[in-house]
Amino acid sequence: MTTPGGRLPSPYASDGSSANLADILERVLDKGIVIAGDIKINLLDIELLTIKLRLVVASVDRAKEMGIDWWESDPALSSRAHQRELARKNEKLQRRIAELEERTT
CATH class of the missing domain: 1.20.5 (Single alpha-helices involved in coiled-coils or other helix-helix interfaces)
Structure with a gap:
């Protein structure tokens, strides 16, 4: 028995509609995810510090496909x-x- 994507169903899933942590992690690593954010510290409308955060979570193969x-x-x-x-x-x-x-x- 396989799922519509051709994979075997996970033995850890409680029912067919819920995704478990392993499925979510597999999807994130397969597709990749980007998290971006900026932190700015101002004092009296004077910018004192800006920190730019960028996080990419992907499998090694997917990262190489993206040129990383x-x-x-x-x-x-x-x-x-x-x-x-x-x-x-x-x-x-x-x-x-x-x-x-x-x-x-």
Whole structure:
């Protein structure tokens, strides 16, 4: 037995019309959701501080489809990015050593 979307019904749903947390999470991650808001602090009509908040909740695959993949180039989050960063630094040091050796000879 499948639902109209072709998926098996959830064993945790209490009836066919109610969605449980897993279904809601699956839909949010599949489609994505954007939450945006601004916080402004004014004193006597003088703007002292503005904070812009933007939150995107989506699956990794959906985020990549939207062109969001910043974690792939962040050395703190990606081992490949960390290795690329180390290789870049190593290459820079090798060039610097070669320059210094040329000066001394």
